[in-house]
Amino acid sequence: MELITSVEQMQRRCLDERQAGNTISFVPTMGFLHQGHLSLLEEGRERGDLLVLSIFVNPAQFGVGEDFEEYPRDLQQDSRLAEQCGVDILFAPEVKQMYPAGYACYVDVERITEPLCGASRPGHFRGVSTVVNKLFNIVQPHVALFGCKDFQQLAVIRQMVSDLNMPVEIIGMPIVREPDGLAMSSRNVYLTPEQRLQALTLSAVLTQSRDRVRAGERDAKTLLAAARKQIDALPDARLDYLQICHQHSLEEVANVDEDSVMLLAVFVGDTRLIDNSYLLDVS
Helix, strand or coil, X not given: CEEECCHHHHHHHHHHHHXXXXXXXXXXXXXXXXXXXXXXXXXXXXXXXXXXXXXXXXXXXXXXXXXXXXXXXXXXXXXXXHHHCCCCEEECCCHHHHCCCCCCCCCCCCCCCCCCHHHHXXXXXXXXHHHHHHHHHHHCCCEEEEECCCHHHHHHHHHHHHHCCCCCEEEEECCCECCCCCECCHHHHHCCHHHHHHHHHHHHHHHHHHHHHHCCCCEHHHXXXXXXXXXXXXXXEEEEEEEXXXXXXXXXXXXXXXXXXXXXXXXXXXXXXXXXXXXXXXX
């Protein structure tokens, strides 16, 4: 596996690979890899001749008072895991490579970024869309893979790629969970043992909401009230949002159908966790 930290070198290498006729698969991450990331790499290995992983903790998507400085980092361990997954190139630029002095250009996707995480984290998705746009320009991928745990992020990236006519196929991969149901996240390491037990309620709420829908309940307000009651009962939890939305527009719905997704964000202690699930089978 090759480690590249220079934007110029990375772009030149990938342009050469495309010119040689090779297909590039790309997995952009902020590192501290877990099995969810590895599932993206495994799929990416199957889809491309060249597999590129980027690790970059993007300051542009962190707001004031968020955990940019504390965000977990372990490039040595990430490198070992990446190599085991067959990554060809690990791109790990420094901040000054991605945002040099005088940087002044940002990508702002409208409407779909306004609810959910966009409402509670102003400017977050501007940072996400900007860095993903930059990474696509640098890596020149044919296909890019993202996890569905960050459901709104995936929707924003798909909107950006469609609107800006980017020649990149976007693949959304299923949420990978711990054996007890907790969605894998780099931020799970922040949780104390007791908080981690409370965090299991997030996936339990989604499961029980799906069960209620299968039993015939379709009213979104009824489903949300039952879910909110469970979360409010947790001693260390604070609800950020809990909504049932259309999978494409992310607009709230009154009645559940095949396009309905329940999305939630909850602070457990100081740790903000997100999760989501379709409420009806979409196969």
